[in-house]
Amino acid sequence: MPDEPASPQYSNPQYSNPQHSSRGGSSRGGSSHRRPSTERPATASGPGRVLIVVYAIFAVAATSRAAVQIATRFGEAPVPYALSAFAAVVYLLATFALARTGTTWWRVALTACSVEMTGVLVIGALSVFDRAAFPDATVWSNFGMGYLFIPLVLPVVGLLWLRRTRPA
Amino acid sequence: MITGYAIAVSACAAGIAVWAFVLVVLHREPEKPLLVGVGVLEALLAVQVVISVVMLIGGGEPGSMLTFLAYLFGSLLVLPLGTVWALAERTRSSTAILGVLCLTVPVLLLRMVEVWGGASA
Numbered sequence: 549m550p551d552e553p554a555s556p557q558y559s560n561p562q563y564s565n566p567q568h569s570s571r572g573g574s575s576r577g578g579s580s581h582r583r584p585s586t587e588r589p590a591t592a593s594g595p596g597r598v599l600i601v602v603y604a605i606f607a608v609a610a611t612s613r614a615a616v617q618i619a620t621r622f623g624e625a626p627v628p629y630a631l632s633a634f635a636a637v638v639y640l641l642a643t644f645a646l647a648r649t650g651t652t653w654w655r656v657a658l659t660a661c662s663v664e665m666t667g668v669l670v671i672g673a674l675s676v677f678d679r680a681a682f683p684d685a686t687v688w689s690n691f692g693m694g695y696l697f698i699p700l701v702l703p704v705v706g707l708l709w710l711r712r713t714r715p716a
Numbered sequence: 717m718i719t720g721y722a723i724a725v726s727a728c729a730a731g732i733a734v735w736a737f738v739l740v741v742l743h744r745e746p747e748k749p750l751l752v753g754v755g756v757l758e759a760l761l762a763v764q765v766v767i768s769v770v771m772l773i774g775g776g777e778p779g780s781m782l783t784f785l786a787y788l789f790g791s792l793l794v795l796p797l798g799t800v801w802a803l804a805e806r807t808r809s810s811t812a813i814l815g816v817l818c819l820t821v822p823v824l825l826l827r828m829v830e831v832w833g834g835a836s837a
Contacts, residue, residue, distance in 0.1 A: 597805060598812045601798060605820055608790070616783055 590649045591657060591713045599709055600646050602702060606695075607639035610687050625682075631671060632686045638664050642706065651715045658710050665703035668692055672700070717768050717776075717832040722825040725760045729821035732757055736815030739808075746802065746811045754814055757821065758795045764825070765792060768832075779836040784828065791824045 592600060614632035622629055638660055645657035672691035675682040682689055692699030732753045739750060765788055768776075778784035795817055802813035 593805065594807055594809050595812075597801070597809050598816060601801060601813050601816055605794075605816075612786055612790075616780070616786075620780075620782075 591646045591654060591709065592649060596646065596709055596713065599705060600643060602698070603639060603643040603646060603706070606687070606699070606702065607636065607643045610636035610639050613687075628682050628686045628689070631667075631688070635664075635667060635687045638667065646706070646709075654710065654713065654715055657706070661703045661706040661710060664699075665707065668699050668703065717764075717771065717829060719829055721764060721767065722829055725757070725764060726822035726825050728760060729757055729818045733815045733818035736811050736818060740812045740815065743808050744811060745806050745808060746814055750811070750814060751799070754795055754799060754818070757818065758792070761791050761795070761821065765789070768828075776832070778832045779834040780831060783836070784831045787824055787828045787831065791821070791828070794820050794824070 590596070610632065614629065614636045617629040617632055642657060642660035642664060645653045645660055668688045668691060671682075671686060671688035675686075675689040676691075687695060687699050691697060732750070735753065736746075736750060739747070768784075768788055772778075772784075798813060798817040802810040802817070
């Protein structure tokens with residue numbers, strides 16, 4: 549018998565594709581034949597790139613707004629303006645982490661999106677029940693109503709995307 | 717700023733966004749006509765900047781000069797930077813990114829009109 553080896557990926561699938569996991573194909577439901585079902589998209593690939601653009605837009609918007617609020621009239625409402633700045637940092641971190649590959653950045657993105665989800669729910673609820681504490685808007689006031697509720701939807705989509713791109 | 721011009725540019729942006737999202741539904745990568753459309757939109761925004769700068773020199777006073785200028789020059793950066801990001805990996809998601817970018821244009825112009833009209837932030 550000739551010493552004809554099986555191709556390497558059959559002898560060691562984990563080696564040729566470290567991203568492979570038992571959950572690999574199930575989430576795609578077999579509907580896509582373009583991408584091998586065992587391949588997991590990184591957070592910065594495919595639809596993730598659209599998500600990153602939306603995050604980047606919010607990062608820039610929140611950062612600029614917080615900068616103007618703090619530079620021009622911080623004394624009027626220090627708590628909401630500090631929260632605006634905090635939200636800006638969370639968006640910047642989420643954008644950057646989602647655009648990177650690797651397990652560490654995936655975890656950073658997960659943390660950022662979780663904090664964002666918590667932030668929009670807590671600040672949203674507080675701003676509805678205690679209007680006096682929030683005389684001026686933050687991105688998360690009223691669950692992001694002033695921003696077409698995108699701040700409320702964004703972390704949900706972000707967390708779903710992170711679940712789909714979870715490292716093996 | 718000329719409000720009528722801002723509305724016209726916003727309508728163009730919305731139209732290109734709809735075009736992009738139709739292409740997304742059709743599973744298409746960004747094609748040349750769409751990219752030309754985005755380029756035309758950028759040119760319309762550049763004209764908007766020229767109009768606004770001339771009116772500022774002529775004595776226009778927005779509610780906050782800093783905020784207005786930030787929006788004004790920010791509006792020129794969104795499409796080029798976003799398009800570079802979109803085309804770095806060409807899939808139908810690139811087309812969706814172009815659509816999202818176009819949707820930011822009416823928002824930016826609306827905010828600029830508000831600040832031009834005296835809003836301070």
